[in-house]
Amino acid sequence: MYSIYGFLLTLTLLISSIQYDVTAEPLKYCSLIKSSNFMLSIRDLGRADLKSDLYMNVTEVEDQTVDQFLSYLQEAKNILLSSHSASVKLANDKHFASVPMDTPVCEVIDVSSEEDTSKVQYTLYVGAMSTSVQILAERFLNGLIYDEQSLLFKVTDMSPITFDKSYQPIVEQRDEVSLIRQTIKAHGNKDFLDTISTLILDAKYDNHLNNGSKSKYNARFDVVSLISKKTEILIDKDKIELSRDFRDKIYAAANMQNLSNLNRTKEIIKVLNKFGWYFTNHFDLGGRLDVSTVSNENEGSEEMSGIDKFLQFFKDIWNAIISFFGFESDDTDENKLDNVEAKLGTQWNKLGGNVVISKQDNSEFTEIEHVTSTVKGANDVESFKHNLDNDQKWTIISAKNIIPTCKIFFKKDAHLMGEIRRLIVTYGDNSRIRELQPNINMVEYVNDLWSDYVIPF
Incomplete structure (x- = not known):
């Protein structure tokens, strides 16, 4: 009898020690969601800075798979996720386990109560836990503002790009x-x-x-x-894409038809100053x-x-x-x-x-x-x-390699780049525009890109 109990105890301890390799206990029919309307936090494990809160109704998730719900977040809610996958947090709060894409999303939503038991927090963890090097790659993939006179580069606070x-x-x-x-x-x-x-x-x-x-x-x-x-x-340069935030802001600046062309140029320069005129891969x-x-x-x-x-x-x-x-x-x-x-x-x-x-x-x-x-x-x-x-x-x-940020526009929208070039060629030497970016020859910047793109016969 003792040997049986000893075996069971050993087995329990072994299962406990490898719990980060298994999925969490399934949640049936969203039974742990306490009310029909609730706040869901989206935590992206691949992007430490990304956290979104969505006000939802339980009917929006109870019949969805992880695959369907992640597509919904990106397409309907315009949330740019680091990967199309999800994980569950395990008991030790340090390890995460990936879940199959056909798992009901209700089984993946993490539920935790605060000291005030009337408040319940619901969280969906997107992606898989990245290694520190992968996190570093994204953290430092920032735009660079080039100082033409010193030939130095200054790292900006934001990144104009992401990758596949x-x-x-x-x-x-x-x-x-x-x-x-x-x-x-x-x-x-x-x-x-x-x-x-x-x-x-x-x-x-x-x-x-x-x-x-x-x-x-x-x-x-x-x-x-x-x-x-x-x-x-x-x-890989072929895997690089424009970040949604940068793309939206540059489009908005170029399409401000209520502004004069000079002021539209100012807005474009401000966006490029913020995100970086160059990036490195x-x-x-x-x-x-x-x-x-x-x-x-x-x-x-x-x-x-x-x-x-x-x-x-x-x-x-x-x-x-x-x-x-x-x-x-x-x-x-x-x-x-x-x-x-x-x-x-x-x-x-x-x-x-x-x-x-x-x-x-x-x-x-x-x-x-x-x-x-x-x-x-x-x-x-x-x-x-x-x-x-x-x-x-x-x-x-x-x-080691410096790439003009606007070069990526030619992949997606040459018409937009043409408009940016027209405005900068027209107003780039204006004193009020030069004050915004004194370190870059902006006219030369857009003309060099254009000559690379438009190959003469």
Whole structure:
């Protein structure tokens, strides 16, 4: 008798331990829905930001399968879902099990009571639980606003694109660390130093950044970056689609017939600024830590005080003398970068890293060597390395391929793109339009797309 009970207990524990592989107990005839009218929350497991609440009647769901109901959400309710599938949450609240598409949707709706038992929450979980890399791919597939003068890209807050619901991007795990040296020249805006980490993606050397500031100084930023590449992601261009939100807004802006053509152009520019003029389908995720020094380049300008000019005069003479005798000043740009690189590489290698440096330097960063990072919560080398273990803190650190967002319009609606081009060609050089987007040659942008699309005979 004891052995039978022991066997049953062991079997119960085993079933309990693998409960995330089975479906939930069926709900019969929507019996757990307490009232004829109820609020249903749609939670998309593939898109952490998507949650929709629908006010429904039980008759709308009691005869529907999962397949039918998901089609209803997309077609009748215009909810863009990450996948045409559904899952049920299991007892441990951490695992989800996918359900067959012919399952009655009533059996999939999750029912939970709040402390006030009169309030019941109904939830439908769409999709399957994504891996962290898949979530990262979608989170960082944002539009890029291109700064033509600096050749830098800035990541926007929204994404103008999505990709085929069943498609999974090519993901290659990497663990590469490198040191990159750059010099960036900027006009005005002392705050640029605070945002340098969010602006540099694939900057070229010795570019001039004009951010429109009326400040009276020019500055040069000498930057040494510690770049840790964790994941490379590639999305097939043929699988990319315009997001519904972006498409609707650009159509609405182009079709505002109650506005003048100039104001319609303004609305189009605002939408593209918000979602991004470019996007990337091939990029690296990880973290980048920057150590930058800033040098005032107003030497000899009228804004310099008399004493500053005097000191600069003797500094130039001294540098000329030591250069004549074959020596190199420690104050040169190259030596500054050498010293910063040595400090950064030494600190990283002491923590178990392995980057190549020409010399070691155990000294700390000085007050004029500013440390910034793309990784939230990291303000020094040690915290940067520690936080890189958390993939939720990775960001885009390299965009390998840049595609104009408007290029996708040619696939769907060349007429719309023709209208956008007509408005931008007509008003793109207007001062009021240029104020909205000073960093992109908008006329050249649309004409290049048009020449690629309209192939001459």
